[in-house]
Amino acid sequence: MFKQNPNQSPHQVVIVGGGFGGLYAAQALHKAPVNVTLIDKRNFHLFQPLLYQVATGGLSPGDISSPLRAVLSRQKNAKVLMGEVIDIDPQGHQVKLKDKILPYDTLIVATGVSHHYFGNDQWAPKAPGLKTVEDALEMRRRILLAFEAAEQETDSQKRRGWLTFVIVGGGPTGVELAGALAELAYSTLKQDFRTIDTSETQIILLEGIDRVLPPYPAELSAKAKASLEHLGVKVQTNALVTNIEDEGVTIRRGEQIEQIPTKTVLWAAGMKASVMGEVISKSTGAKLDRAGRVIVNPDLSVADYSNIFVIGDLANFPHQFEDGKPLPGVAPVAMQEGQYVANLIHKRLNDETLPPFRYSDYGSLAVIGRNAAVVDLGFAKFSGFLAWLAWIFVHIFFLIEFDNKLIVMVQWGWSYFTRNRGARLITTPEVWPPMVVEEKRDQEIRDRALI
């Protein structure tokens, strides 16, 4: 099953998904005697860990994205195909796109996960998630429009609703979003309004279990909570959302039912595998976990197909821990999985093999705001300014393209000293109450000549 083509043309590797897993797999194959085709619906790799910075006006989408073609332009054995895979044929060694069919010798699927609403999809329009650039711009628009609406609102109770932000989910996304929102409200926007006092903004972070950052050790969760509260965020643990409506959120804490009046709910909870999980399960017989992720073999292949791999967030890798707990859905896992599979493909072509995949955990990092973060290196846990510096360094280090690193560094250096957030644009034509933003405005119109 794992062999060269009959006509001895190079081994064809098809990778579906240009996130951390897929892109790192493609790059790690640069010296292998293979042809790589990387398929993605989008034309860019997104540095998703910084998406919350776009949602809060600190960075522009272009700052945290790299065109896939640019990243792979010098890798002559790799090509990029913009398109969407809708089916695979494991027997026929083919992936099916909307308008074409592509043969493969080895297939790597890395299409990740999206957020979901625990069976309450009707909440989606009221509480946008944060997975795509469009999601982030929608969050940014709602956050900024809420302050504009509050400035114009004369009813004090309604104004309070506009100035209350509820974030659902106390994982890294929710924590980082809450911290950035606190800085936006309490520092950046402080001087900007004349009627409202933005220091009256309420930011409420809801988490269903008893502490924030559940994947981290308990002491770091406690530090994160303290840091958030220091920034002005109200952290409510053991709080389950039971309803989301236009005027507020209903939560249950133990026996207590509580209403939080708010106009802005941001969703940072729930995870559901992308549709490719089901496609793979149906065609290969691979088992899925409850979230729809594909349970993979110790070498990241699936079911009886040694030439089909699933990596990154879409994979459930239960072989590392004794209790069968899957590896966490974080970028470093995806990167290492991508590199492992690339390595395995290369070895196999030389009739060699590799021991099963093992994730090397170098630690975890989460940022809580300007000057505060928590770091868990396994042998050491620390928080505060040093952790924040570590976080900055790591994030900039992993930004794929050098010019992005430079831009983000300048942006951050500047934001750090001025507490300014420059990318505070309300864009996208979609109409949302209460302010109608028209698609075409007929002002700020100039010719291109300028002295």
Add this chain to the structure above:
Amino acid sequence: MFKQNPNQSPHQVVIVGGGFGGLYAAQALHKAPVNVTLIDKRNFHLFQPLLYQVATGGLSPGDISSPLRAVLSRQKNAKVLMGEVIDIDPQGHQVKLKDKILPYDTLIVATGVSHHYFGNDQWAPKAPGLKTVEDALEMRRRILLAFEAAEQETDSQKRRGWLTFVIVGGGPTGVELAGALAELAYSTLKQDFRTIDTSETQIILLEGIDRVLPPYPAELSAKAKASLEHLGVKVQTNALVTNIEDEGVTIRRGEQIEQIPTKTVLWAAGMKASVMGEVISKSTGAKLDRAGRVIVNPDLSVADYSNIFVIGDLANFPHQFEDGKPLPGVAPVAMQEGQYVANLIHKRLNDETLPPFRYSDYGSLAVIGRNAAVVDLGFAKFSGFLAWLAWIFVHIFFLIEFDNKLIVMVQWGWSYFTRNRGARLITTPEVWPPMVVEEKRDQEIRDRALI
């Protein structure tokens, strides 16, 4: 008519539009004993002269925008109101917004112009213009998708259509867009594709009269044309567009009718006053010119209302030149008009007056691409690298916020040395053939923790 309120509360200045004219007027009033309210439909000032850089992936929208509130945050006598003015009452001294009424003592209207299609509005969806951030992102999407479509197209004639870009209008916008597009196709994307050769891209600039950059002296027009042709742009003068369809553009050159097969048409021609022009004409009796611009008095007031001013692109100021030709619709005119009106308001409050407005023309600049520009300083005309440096300097100098200047400088420095354009994202959910870009993608999804 020009007096303090009966109750001696400060003189109320209402400014409609936060472009160059409106924003400069607001800022120039910072020492005047007045209250300023700046109304805009959007929450940011757009540095419109650089919008073509967004359309071609060189800059992000956030890089060329400044939140109006941030720009005016320290000016304690100014406030910003996000909203849309739909009518004015010159007798009652009121402007009417959708949901409120605002009194004024002095009104400044600076809502600019938009593009139009010479009575062929059906061309709008086929040939997007370049006036708003959304316009620029739509252009960027079409340009980048055209290359993606060409890469996948097997029919050579159709591929040619995807690789042909037609820009309608040889003014500064068209010229700068053509130059940037040439750099994108012939340098930036050169290594990025495997099937197509982007050097086969055709960029055709159509101009209705006999030379590009009509407002400039003929010798600079000739130099601009030579620079464009050196970059690989085909410049066709005396070419009138008679039809735009899905598969191409029909033009007439003298007696000749010609078909240009193309999938991408970019509109950089035509100008029409914003609706406020008509509102002012109806309520004050001010005359409009053929493009709908308000013909203003020598002090920029309108009709018999000494406390209503129209400035910027929306104003037709016919008093400077002997032939009655209006001042050009460029940023420096708008800035100087804004400052003049601010100054006049301040003087009148001290029972002083000012001589009529006069525009001081320090020259014009247009850029043709990396390393080439044309400059007309009146006493000197030059082009080439020196002109390019002057253009860079002036554009960065006028970027409103300092952090934007820094970012744009780093971006440009980097782009200059690498010919890289980092902001090459295909975004916005709107579906456009031939590639369906789905709103939500379910990949590239990561948790926010990262070692």
